[in-house]
Amino acid sequence: RLRLMYYDALKSRVKAVKQRKQQEQEARALLDSLDVCQHIASVYLPIHADIEAEAHQYYNLPGGRGSCKSSFASLEIVNGIMKDTTGHSNAIVFRLVAGTMRESVFSQISWAIDTLGVGHLWRGTVSPMRYEYIPTGAQIIFRGLDNTSKLKSIKPKKGTFRFIWFEEFSELPGPNFTRNVLQSVMRGQGSKFVVFRTFNPPISKNNWANLLVQEPDERALTRSTDYTMIPPEWLGEAFLYEAERLKKLNPKA
Numbered sequence: 001r002l003r004l005m006y007y008d009a010l011k012s013r014v015k016a017v018k019q020r021k022q023q024e025q026e027a028r029a030l031l032d033s034l035d036v037c038q039h040i041a042s043v044y045l046p047i048h049a050d051i052e053a054e055a056h057q058y059y060n061l062p063g064g065r066g067s068c069k070s071s072f073a074s075l076e077i078v079n080g081i082m083k084d085t086t087g088h089s090n091a092i093v094f095r096l097v098a099g100t101m102r103e104s105v106f107s108q109i110s111w112a113i114d115t116l117g118v119g120h121l122w123r124g125t126v127s128p129m130r131y132e133y134i135p136t137g138a139q140i141i142f143r144g145l146d147n148t149s150k151l152k153s154i155k156p157k158k159g160t161f162r163f164i165w166f167e168e169f170s171e172l173p174g175p176n177f178t179r180n181v182l183q184s185v186m187r188g189q190g191s192k193f194v195v196f197r198t199f200n201p202p203i204s205k206n207n208w209a210n211l212l213v214q215e216p217d218e219r220a221l222t223r224s225t226d227y228t229m230i231p232p233e234w235l236g237e238a239f240l241y242e243a244e245r246l247k248k249l250n251p252k253a
Contacts, residue, residue, distance in 0.1 A: 026135075028085070030118065036079040039115050043229040044072045050221055051076060057193060058220035060213035062201040066227030066235050066243060070105075070167060073196040074112035077140065077163045080194070082118065087136030088159025092185055096171045098144020102126060105167050106142055145172065151184040160189045169199040170209035 040048055050056055063069040077091045093105045106129055113122050113131070124131045129142040139156050164185065172178055186193065201210055201224070213222045227235060227243050235243075 026121075030121070031082060034079070034082075034116060034118075036075055036116065039075055040072060041068050041230050041234070043223075043225055044068070047072070047221065047223055048076065051080075051194060054192070056219055056221040057191075058195045058197065058217065060220060060222035061196060061198045061225070062210070062213060062222070063198070063225035064200055064227060066230060066239055067225040068230050068234070069198045069225060070108050071111070073165050073167075073198055074105075074108045075115070076194075076196070077165060078109065078112040078116060078118070078122075080163060081133055081138045081140065082121070084138065084162070085136065086159070087133070087138045089162035090138050090156035090159055091140040091163035091165065092154065092161045093140065093142045093165045093167065094145055094181065095167050096145050098146055101129060101142050101144060105165070108167075109140055145177075145181060148177075148181065148184070151181060154185060160193070161185055162192065163194050163196070165196040165198070167198055169197040170202050170207060171199070172209075174208050175212055 037045060037048065047059060047061075051059070059073075061069040061073065077093075081089050081091060083089075093101075093109070095101050095105055106124075106126070109131055110124065113119055121134050122131050123134055131140040132138070137157055138159065141154065141156065143151070143154065164182065166172065166178065169178070182195070197209075197213065199209055201207075204210070213220075227240070232240060
């Protein structure tokens with residue numbers, strides 16, 4: 001009986017290894033044919049090239065509704081993780097309030113995965129909230145910043161957080177707060193990382209987030225966008241009508 005149990009366990013392990021190798025082969029074949037650029041608005045293509053060249057570490061993306069800034073960040077994260085066949089590139093996504101994440105950034109990453117046609121290669125859970133790239137085990141972890149005491153214990157299964165995304169960056173308490181968050185998750189990370197800061201610019205030019213992205217920083221690239229820079233067919237007639245109507249009523253909105 002023990003011998004049978006041993007052989008059954010061995011067969012299961014062999015089967016699992018074969019399945020994993022098959023998934024890795026499928027993933028490599030898919031990556032060879034995958035063109036993320038066709039899903040990225042042309043205004044963001046120079047930033048995509050900049051990320052590929054590892055020219056900067058911080059990408060400040062202030063933009064209004066319909067600017068596709070969050071779509072761009074989510075596509076870059078999913079694509080970047082898949083391109084690292086070692087599984088050492090992970091991501092962590094932040095918003096101020098944890099309770100808002102499922103319907104915002106979690107859904108946004110889900111959209112990016114579906115848009116790239118790679119849903120069968122990812123596994124998502126909401127408790128804990130994360131996505132896992134099945135072929136390598138790389139993770140996308142989601143955390144709210146309404147309880148920062150737990151940040152120091154956050155680590156991926158293997159590797160480092162190659163991508164760090166602050167969504168609605170301007171909602172955070174201030175520059176010292178965000179600096180402390182980065183220090184908590186980047187300890188021992190090395191120099192290869194990408195930080196996305198996406199937010200709808202507050203009306204006040206003196207808002208801390210508006211001021212921060214204007215500060216000279218050779219490590220950072222800032223690009224302001226709005227819905228007029230996005231292909232109209234991506235946004236739809238209803239959105240464009242409302243956006244134009246609002247612009248006439250309140251140009252600062």
